[in-house]
Structure formats: C-alpha cells, structure tokens
Amino acid sequence: MRTIAIANHKGGSGKTTTAVNLSACLAEMKYQVLLIDLDPQSHATLSFGIELADDEPSIFWAMQQPASERAYLAELARPVAKNLSLIPSARLPLSHEESLLSRDNRLTRLRELIGQVATKFDFVIIDCPPALGILTQNAFMASQSVVLPVETSFYAMNGVSRVLDTFEELARFHHHKVEYWAVATLFDKRTALSRDILEELRRFFRNNMMETVIRLSIHLREASSHGEPITVYANTSRGCQDYCDLAEEFLVKVAHRGEEPVECSEEVILLAQIYGNGRETLEALRQRGILSLAKLRMAEPSKLAHHLGLTVHATRQMIAHATRLHTFPQQIMPMVTTGSGHGISQEAEGPAPANQLVLESNTSSIETATAEADDFPHPNHH
C-alpha cells in the first residue's frame, strides 16, 4: 500500500479535482483505492454526491476517538465506484481541530488509522484542506508521497515555499521524509501567461515535476457537480485523458519506485537506435517511463521531441513506427530484422541480436517500414 497526500496551502489549485480523479483513474486500472476526504469543506465527499448527517461518523470522528474506543477505518469506507472507496469528511468545528492538537500522538492519528487497512488497499489518497495545520500535517505524516497541484496562474508559486518548509520540518523534527511531485493544473494553452508559468514551474521544480499537465476542462468542473468522477461522467473528455495520463506517470514515477530497475523493451531499444542517438535517446525514454511500444505510441511528438533532443519529424516517425510495430508485431518484425546487411552484424560472433541486425539491414527496408508507419493513424492525432 502507498499513501499519497494531495496538498497545497492555496485553495482552488485543483487538489480535490486531482484527488478524486487520480483515485478514479487508478481504480479504473484495477487498483484498490481508498480516498480520504480530510477537508472539512467536504468537497471530495460532495463530488460523489454524499453529504453526511450530523450524527454520521466522518474521518474526523475516527481521528478523535480515544484509544480505548478505537475506531475502525474500514467500517467508515463507502464504496463509490468499482475498486474505489471513500471515507467522508464533515464540518469540523474549530474547537474539535484544537482538541486534536491536545493529543499525545496528535501528528500520527491518521497514520495509525490508515495502518489498519494496509492490506486492503493498493493506494490511499488523501485530499487535504487548503492549510498547513494539524490535518495536513497528519496527512503528510501518513504519506510516502505528496502530490502538489499548482494552478498555472499568476499566483502559482504563492505559498509553495511554505509547503516545502513543512516537509523539511517534518523531516527534521519527526524523522519523516516524503517525496513530492508538483502537477500543473488548470492549464490554458491559449494564453501566453499559462505557457510562461508552466515553463517557470518546470524550471523551479525540475525533477519534482510531473510531465503530465492538467488542462482546463469544463467536464472536470461539471463532473463534480454531477457527483461523479470524470471516468464515469465523461470518459472521452480531455479531463479524463489528462488524469489517466497522470495516473500512468504516477505509477511509473512513484508507485514502482524501489522495485526492480525498469528497462525499455527490445523494440523500444531498436527504435531509439534507428531514429535517435541510441543510448542517449534510450536513457531519455527510460527516464520518462516510456518503456514499451504501447507507451511510445501514446506520446505527443512535439513534447517528446523536446525531451529527446530530436527533430519533431524524427520523433513522429519513431512514434508511427512504434504504432505499426505495436499493432502488427508479426508482420513488421521479420521484415526489419532479416535484412542481409553488412558491417557490425557480420563481425559479431554467432547470430547478432535483433537490434544490430536492424541497424545494419539495408536501409530501404527500414524506410519502407517507416513510410508505411507514417500513414498509420496516430491515437493522439484525431
């Protein structure tokens, strides 16, 4: 199980939208997901059309129970979609927040509760309030990762340094380290300001920034007022596409961290050699989690070209070739691998690996393959 807090000191930065829809996309990918609404404004709860009556237990009720009357988190979780459960929030009078503050284990209440359900869920996602008080600190202490949605507006960086300071304090005084990932949200590509701010965010956050950008999408706004996640409300919308991309990137960057090293498939290695600079291109692909043909064919050519340092034309060809290989693996592979070349492959002892053969095969067969591949419709270019 991995716990992720969605936090930003600033309200309206897309926290709740990200928490709800990232959860929904991970659930769609068949992961068992628990979404905890930790904001007394209950926006995530309302996004599923749920409103608690005053006497119904919320996450805050559970956090306030004394150890002798232990609360069971699993009993509070409500199924809201396939593979997705929600623990609702409720209004929290100020005095209650203060009463949480007076406990010994005040920063680890939530972590203890989440520990109860460690075997039931793959991901626990916490939607934090727009503040860095006791609730958000509980969320950080319970999490291994924090996703930091940042609105691509003039005030984007407002308060971000305070969030980063809070991470440092928790590391220094409570020996709890979290890794964080900024995500640009509410991006309007039509405005130069949005584009400039995105560049600025990328420069500032560098490796702590998700590639995926969440664009403005009216469907995202509408979905929450319909009480549905975007995967249910409009599963072909750009909002759904962006959050599913984010979920995929998240799985590569965050969730599989520390497991076996991830390597590109043989076919991707081959394409990096044909269209790029071999090892460098491969490393850039690997760092972006583009390990398979399936991933490569979904890439956006101009964006990928920029990262790989290749021309858009070469990148487009590489993606088209990946699409072709992915769709007709049996047809294409023998064609590009059996060319009777000359050079390295003949010097090598025994049968050369497929990628060498391709490099040395007569170029006309490669050109034929790519020319055909270019005609093939790309999934991102409708």
Ligand SMILES: Nc1ncnc2c1ncn2[C@@H]1O[C@H](COP(=O)(O)OP(=O)(O)O)[C@@H](O)[C@H]1O
């Ligand atoms: N990508 C988006 N496109 C359009 N509207 C969005 C998008 N992300 C969020 N919103 C809307 O912006 C408002 C603030 O978003 P929300 O996720 O509630 O932010 P926060 O939880 O940080 O306060 C909401 O009305 C939400 O529907």
Ligand SMILES: [Mg+2]
């Ligand atoms: Mg919110």
